[in-house]
Amino acid sequence: MAQPTAPEGLPALDAARRNRLLQDVLKGVSRSFYLTLRVLPKKLREPIGLAYLLARTADTLTDRLAGFPGQRAGSTGARLESLVTLRSQVAGPADLGVLRELSSRSVDDDSSPQERALFGSLVDSFALLESLDYSDRQQVRWVVDTLIQGMEMDLNTFPAKDSGEFWTNVTTSHESSLKEWDVSEMSATGVRFGKALQLTNVLRDIPRDLRNGRCYLPANELTTSGLVPEDLLDPANEARARAVLVPWMQTAIGHFQAAEEYLTAIPRRSVRLRLACLWPLLLGLATLARPARGGNWLDPDSTTKVSRRWVYRMMLLSLPAVGSNTLLRFWIRRLRRQVERLI
DSSP, rough: OOOOOGGGGBBBHHHHHHHIIIIIIIIHHHHHHHHEEEEHHHHHHHHHHHHHHHHHHHHHHTTTTTTTTTTTOOOOOHHHHHHEEEEEHHHHHOOOHHHHHHHHHHOOTOHHHHHHOOOHHHHHOOEEEEEEOOOOOHHHHHHHHHHHHHHHOOOSOOHHHHHHHHHHHHHHHHOGGTTTSOHHHHHHHHHHHHHHHHHHHHHHHHHHHHTTOOOOOOHHHHTTTTTOGGGSGGGGGGEEEEEEHHHHHHHHHHHHHHHHHHHHHHHHTOOOHHHHHHHHHHHHHHHHHHHHTTOOOOOOTTSSSHHHHHHHHHHHHHHHHHOHHHHHHHHHHHHHHHHHOOO
16 A cells, blocks of 8 residues: 655655654754653644754754864765755755655764764654654744854854744744733844853853854954964963953843843743743753863863763743742743853
């Protein structure tokens, strides 16, 4: 019997394949986002989880486009072609043959098991995209297309402006508890929430990005401190680099203040949505504190992730606290002040 098909000739997804995509594959590429997705209301999991998976797919391709002189990098022309191909598939209509070819040529001997799973599920990702209702499908296409445009100009993962706006648009369209929100105003606050998380990731990943040939610190700021990107490959230059790093950390702290306002504006009865915003906020501040302690900011072997024990304890404590803005503000501000003291 012929396999049932989804729109545009893509294979239909049964429950097992959907679960694998939004659980196993997503967990492999982001532990923290996986936790956020699991606590979201069910109707939000597919569009938001899928947008993240497609974003990670594009970002993985982008990682292979860069390289400092003398460092190994993939064929820039071939990788850029793959990025453009992915963008065309996102715009639609998706083509099964094109997706299979893109999937097969995007893995090599250096690919991690997580990357292999990500590209191996590319056809399923697009089948899920085509199965979403029209509004969610258009939102996912818009944010991922904007992301890839940014990557083509060598921007970083999931531009904060668009991810914050995307999150707000999708949640307000599905959650009746947010019907009183001023979408424009909350989108602007959501943008700052996204920037807080983006900046944290950039600062956390400096050693890894440098070794992949990517530097997101402004060249003029490095020059003022007598540095060039290659100097950041040497942990001995951390003292001079802090003159550039600390102001960006202070900027991130300011954005986390906006994230607090976004979280506490969510009605208390929307427990899952509040937890889905609370967990990345707390994880972000805890992650920011690790490089802030200094001494190993540029060390590629240093551990910048918070421990699993910390994560599970945070999740447990959040359950009785999530309904109280007073408790949440106390918790968030204590973490924020910790980072301020460290820098």
